[in-house]
Amino acid sequence: DTAVSQTPKYLVTQMGNDKSIKCEQNLGHDTMYWYKQDSKKFLKIMFSYNNKELIINETVPNRFSPKSPDKAHLNLHINSLELGDSAVYFCASSQGRGGNEQFFGPGTRLTVL
Amino acid sequence: SQKIEQNSEALNIQEGKTATLTCNYTNYSPAYLQWYRQDPGRGPVFLLLIRENEKEKRKERLKVTFDTTLKQSLFHITASQPADSATYLCALGPGQNFVFGPGTRLSVLP
Numbered sequence: 627d628t629a630v631s632q633t634p635k636y637l638v639t640q641m642g643n644d645k646s647i648k649c650e651q652n653l654g655h656d657t658m659y660w661y662k663q664d665s666k667k668f669l670k671i672m673f674s675y676n677n678k679e680l681i682i683n684e685t686v687p688n689r690f691s692p693k694s695p696d697k698a699h700l701n702l703h704i705n706s707l708e709l710g711d712s713a714v715y716f717c718a719s720s721q722g723r724g725g726n727e728q729f730f731g732p733g734t735r736l737t738v739l
Numbered sequence: 740s741q742k743i744e745q746n747s748e749a750l751n752i753q754e755g756k757t758a759t760l761t762c763n764y765t766n767y768s769p770a771y772l773q774w775y776r777q778d779p780g781r782g783p784v785f786l787l788l789i790r791e792n793e794k795e796k797r798k799e800r801l802k803v804t805f806d807t808t809l810k811q812s813l814f815h816i817t818a819s820q821p822a823d824s825a826t827y828l829c830a831l832g833p834g835q836n837f838v839f840g841p842g843t844r845l846s847v848l849p
Contacts, residue, residue, distance in 0.1 A: 727785035
């Protein structure tokens with residue numbers, strides 16, 4: 627069983643389009659995250675949700691909107707896609723706060739043309 | 740501003756030797772530090788956690804040290820194997836405001 631899954635794995639789209647990436651975890655964790663890894667491989671946190679509530683929102687454009695329908699799901703919707711949004715997006719989950727290990731999904735490679 | 744550096748972008752060592760990776764930070768007082776392994780095309784995988792009041796942690800062939808005075812963590816892989824080749828990331832945080840380092844790409848040569 628996959629612990630943290632993301633769909634789609636690859637996403638190729640035109641500038642200006644709106645797209646969504648879905649994430650699900652079956653670990654029973656109460657905290658989920660979205661990260662962006664750019665072409666230079668820097669991994670940066672974008673959002674964090676704890677028990678469906680937003681607790682971290684780094685400096686991310688308003689075009690990015692996370693949605694957590696329940697504790698097991700955290701989706702990422704991106705409006706008006708730009709070239710600079712091209713990256714690999716990782717979803718992760720952990721149990722509680724205070725540095726518990728994070729389990730990462732396989733990533734979604736987004737390419738904006 | 741917070742800054743995290745890992746000793747080098749790439750490190751090559753011979754099989755059987757000990758690999759030592761460094762994570763340095765400035766303008767930050769982390770409560771804990773974690774090390775992750777990332778293989779190409781995959782998400783990071785957790786390896787070890789060490790807290791600010793701990794000096795050293797071990798897990799099989801892995802050892803991590805944490806020196807809050809030097810603001811540095813060392814990550815050692817003893818008896819390295821080609822299968823250890825990957826990118827290793829350190830991550831620091833209080834709570835869940837994680838900050839990842841840029842990573843070191845380790846290649847273990849047979």
